[in-house]
Amino acid sequence: QALSAKLKSNVVAKEQSKKVAIIGGGLSGLACAKYLSDAGHTPIVLEARDVLGGKVSAWQDKDGDWIETGLHIFFGAYPNMMNLFNELDIEDRLQWKTHKMIFAMQELPGEFTTFDFVPGIPAPFNFGLAILMNQKMLTLAEKIQTAPPLIPMLIEGQDFIDEQDELSVLDFMRKYGMPERINEEVFISMAKALDFIDPDKLSMTVVLTAMNRFLNETDGLQMAFLDGNQPERLCAPMVEHIEARGGEVKLNQRFREFVLSEDGTKVEGLRMRGGEVIEADEYISAMPVDIMKRLMPKEWANMPYFRQVRELEGIPVINIHMWFDRKLTSVDHLCFSRSPLLSVYADMSTCCKEYADDERSMLELVFAPCSPLAGGKTNWIAKSDEEIVEATMKELARLFPTEIGPGAPDGGAVLRKSAVVKTPRSVYAAIPGRNKYRPSQETPIENFTLAGDWTSQKFLGSMEGAILAGKLAAEVVTDRSAGRPTQGIKSVQQHVIDEANKASEE
Numbered sequence: 001q002a003l004s005a006k007l008k009s010n011v012v013a014k015e016q017s018k019k020v021a022i023i024g025g026g027l028s029g030l031a032c033a034k035y036l037s038d039a040g041h042t043p044i045v046l047e048a049r050d051v052l053g054g055k056v057s058a059w060q061d062k063d064g065d066w067i068e069t070g071l072h073i074f075f076g077a078y079p080n081m082m083n084l085f086n087e088l089d090i091e092d093r094l095q096w097k098t099h100k101m102i103f104a105m106q107e108l109p110g111e112f113t114t115f116d117f118v119p120g121i122p123a124p125f126n127f128g129l130a131i132l133m134n135q136k137m138l139t140l141a142e143k144i145q146t147a148p149p150l151i152p153m154l155i156e157g158q159d160f161i162d163e164q165d166e167l168s169v170l171d172f173m174r175k176y177g178m179p180e181r182i183n184e185e186v187f188i189s190m191a192k193a194l195d196f197i198d199p200d201k202l203s204m205t206v207v208l209t210a211m212n213r214f215l216n217e218t219d220g221l222q223m224a225f226l227d228g229n230q231p232e233r234l235c236a237p238m239v240e241h242i243e244a245r246g247g248e249v250k251l252n253q254r255f256r257e258f259v260l261s262e263d264g265t266k267v268e269g270l271r272m273r274g275g276e277v278i279e280a281d282e283y284i285s286a287m288p289v290d291i292m293k294r295l296m297p298k299e300w301a302n303m304p305y306f307r308q309v310r311e312l313e314g315i316p317v318i319n320i321h322m323w324f325d326r327k328l329t330s331v332d333h334l335c336f337s338r339s340p341l342l343s344v345y346a347d348m349s350t351c352c353k354e355y356a357d358d359e360r361s362m363l364e365l366v367f368a369p370c371s372p373l374a375g376g377k378t379n380w381i382a383k384s385d386e387e388i389v390e391a392t393m394k395e396l397a398r399l400f401p402t403e404i405g406p407g408a409p410d411g412g413a414v415l416r417k418s419a420v421v422k423t424p425r426s427v428y429a430a431i432p433g434r435n436k437y438r439p440s441q442e443t444p445i446e447n448f449t450l451a452g453d454w455t456s457q458k459f460l461g462s463m464e465g466a467i468l469a470g471k472l473a474a475e476v477v478t479d480r481s482a483g484r485p486t487q488g489i490k491s492v493q494q495h496v497i498d499e500a501n502k503a504s505e506e
């Protein structure tokens with residue numbers, strides 16, 4: 001909120017207004033443009049595809065049903081996102097669910113258990129109580145053994161959290177003598193939900209960051225679904241806001257190459273796919289990390305700031321939609337499947353107004369891990385849609401044994417149709433030791449700034465992280481153009497600097 005207020009309270013005079021070209025119309029690029037327009041600048045968002053939203057984009061199939069890139073959950077502990085909804089006056093588009101978490105029981109097919117947050121109990125006690133009250137997932141002894149290693153997180157905060165980045169979740173558990181069963185019962189689901197990855201691959205910092213953000217706020221873990229597809233329900237109001245203040249958002253604008261000054265230290269234009277060059281005063285990339293790496297000018301590639309980005313890469317994930325001929329469940333919430341191939345799922349015919357259907361379920365499921373990089377045995381991202389749907393149906397038979405499995409009467413529910421969306425490179429893979437390589441939004445190039453969920457900010461690769469990174473990039477540009485000091489460039493690891501020096505000597 002403070003940052004929003006800062007950007008709004010320092011509106012520049014028209015003659016000082018900068019034209020800012022932003023590459024990428026995902027949440028980060030759009031948020032960046034929104035806050036730049038609030039500060040009196042003139043952003044122009046260039047999106048390669050014919051749809052906005054990037055990893056939250058969605059489109060309709062031939063029947064008019066929406067296909068989403070991902071099942072997306074909003075949390076109470078998303079302050080920048082909540083603030084954005086507020087500023088756009090669209091808070092009523094969030095459908096808040098009961099404050100609880102629902103887990104499938106691994107040993108009891110078809111059964112679920114919940115962690116209930118009692119209203120009126122403040123954080124973090126409401127979380128402690130929710131764990132204590134749940135009798136099904138962990139024994140009292142296991143609960144008691146889990147707490148001590150997590151206490152430094154609450155006391156020391158971010159420093160302790162950052163120090164754990166070199167350890168995987170499994171390493172951390174072993175180091176602090178946490179019972180192995182905590183991994184099977186809790187951390188596998190958490191890791192898959194947070195980063196589409198298994199706990200032996202995931203950095204402990206991710207789990208602690210999430211816990212720290214979620215547990216310090218009473219409603220931190222409360223979940224909401226958007227009431228419809230993201231391009232229309234969230235991106236469109238951002239576009240309206242930007243355009244009302246003189247900015248532009250353009251689709252089908254694929255950026256190809258940076259046009260640099262002779263010495264490479266300034267961007268002079270963006271060469272687009274058709275060959276035309278777009279010129280602006282300031283340039284921002286809000287592209288995903290893997291694309292930024294690919295399109296990085298060779299003049300920058302060995303600069304330590306840009307070289308560190310080599311250490312980051314996107315993780316694959318698959319989003320599946322399954323339309324059934326009947327209702328499979330009446331649960332109006334996200335469920336943790338706790339099954340080998342699936343992470344979370346929800347019946348969108350119940351959870352989301354726009355997709356409502358009283359007679360038939362539409363399950364949206366996140367399939368993870370789906371490659372060896374994420375800890376999986378099979379490279380699912382390379383498999384056919386049919387194979388992925390078949391494997392998902394097998395897991396669903398365990399989650400819904402009386403509706404789908406062999407025990408189902410009249411042969412069970414019929415799958416009417418399905419849609420599989422593969423994202424081979426989604427959020428950056430938060431494997432151990434990556435946090436230190438996430439670059440600041442400010443770069444060594446005087447008129448070029450980075451945005452995107454993977455850049456350095458205190459949230460993970462998430463919608464909240466994307467919004468915050470976009471906002472921080474807008475702050476860099478507004479401070480710089482007003483002659484105010486900026487936050488500065490985040491320091492780069494010494495070994496990256498040494499490697500860069502060595503490479504330039506060769």
Ligand code: FAD
Nearest residue numbers: 024026027028048054055070072073255452453462463466
């Ligand atoms: P992106 O959304 O990737 O946007 C980048 C944009 O740049 C894209 O629109 C792309 O088309 C564009 N672009 C790329 N190259 C070019 C080019 N050459 N020229 C012009 N434009 C270009 N987050 C949560 O908080 N909660 C969740 O429940 C959640 N679930 C998820 C489930 C799935 C299956 C997935 C895939 C992601 C999920 N996320 C979730 C993560 C969240 O979607 C992302 O962190 C966030 O949307 C990233 O936004 P971004 O703007 O940084 O990047």
